[in-house]
Amino acid sequence: MPAFLSRRKLIMAGGMALAACAPLAQAQAPAALDGGPLTLVVGYAPGGSTDRIARLIAERLTPKLGVQVSVENRPGEGGRLAAKEVKRAPAGQNVLMLGNPAVMVVAPLVIKDAGYDPDKDFVPVSQVSSYDFALAVGSKLQLDRAMFLVGRLWAHPEEAIFGVPATGSLPHFFGLMVGDALSVQPQIKGYGGSAPLAADLVNGSLPIAIDTLDSLYPQHVAGKIRILATSGKKRAGFAPNIPTFSEAGMKIDADGWNTFFAPSAMPPAKVQLLANSIRDVMKDPSLHKVAESLFITPVASNAAETTQMLKTYRAQWEPVVRRSGFHP
Known part of the structure; x- marks a missing residue:
């Protein structure tokens, strides 16, 4: 048996190899989207x-x-x-x-x-x-755990005022879920956005706020408010020290x-x-x-x-x- 192939046989072998690989290459190539941009x-x-x-x-x-x-x-x-x-x-x-x-x-x-x-x-x-959504308290409520808030609201139901960025927003309806979980009837107070909501939470004129986690997190990191719980199945990757509602003893997952x-x-x-x-x-x-x-x-x-x-x-x-x- 020869130690090498003739040029013609080498070309033919290479061609057959390429032909065999063609279907695989076509299968691996991304399908183009027809119809334009x-x-x-x-x-x-x-x-x-x-x-x-x-x-x-x-x-x-x-x-x-x-x-x-x-x-x-x-x-x-x-x-x-x-x-x-x-x-x-x-x-x-x-x-x-x-x-x-x-x-x-x-x-x-x-x-x-x-x-x-x-x-x-x-x-x-x-x-x-x-x-995720988040439940946060301001300086008016010196609390560091969600279950402490539950006890306070049971004792003082008039303090169950939940500020949200807008009535009709997702945080509004999530606030109602929180009220059900806490067995309280919250008063929902709508703001004209997340910025004024956070401002009132920081200055103490609003005791409790519910908003998206990303909206409240900067003020939490700055130490101006405290986020007590987040709504996901697990802790947010960027906020690993904040417990979920489930971890805090409340059956909320949203x-x-x-x-x-x-x-x-x-x-x-x-x-x-x-x-x-x-x-x-x-x-x-x-x-x-x-x-x-x-x-x-x-x-x-x-x-x-x-x-x-x-x-x-x-x-x-x-x-x-x-x-x-x-x-x-």
């Missing part, structure tokens, strides 16, 4: 955490999908304007909306005509992040999220491609690092997991929202 619509102004996470994802999706992926900000109506516009997108247009529970769960329940139906007009694609939705006219195969691509992007360690700096917990999920998450979420929140009787 992809637009990620955010219903809030540039610069916020929702906008920033969308841009981080867009940067990583562009090479993965083989098309330009951009972010378009459509602020207005608390995020509902974006939903109204995306639902009208034609079947051939590549567009997704980065939605949250305020837009996709609460608004259709409390607004007579929100302008869209989350179930009929949209298809869940992929959840990309979650965030969070918020950011999830991509497609207009219902988008073909199922394209929805699946986008869901899998976004899920893969959300596994990127560099994205995790930036997301956590924004006090956001990144999530990697496919379309089926996202659909199940929404079903469970609605079952938990819809009764609370309806029972509140709130309407703007």
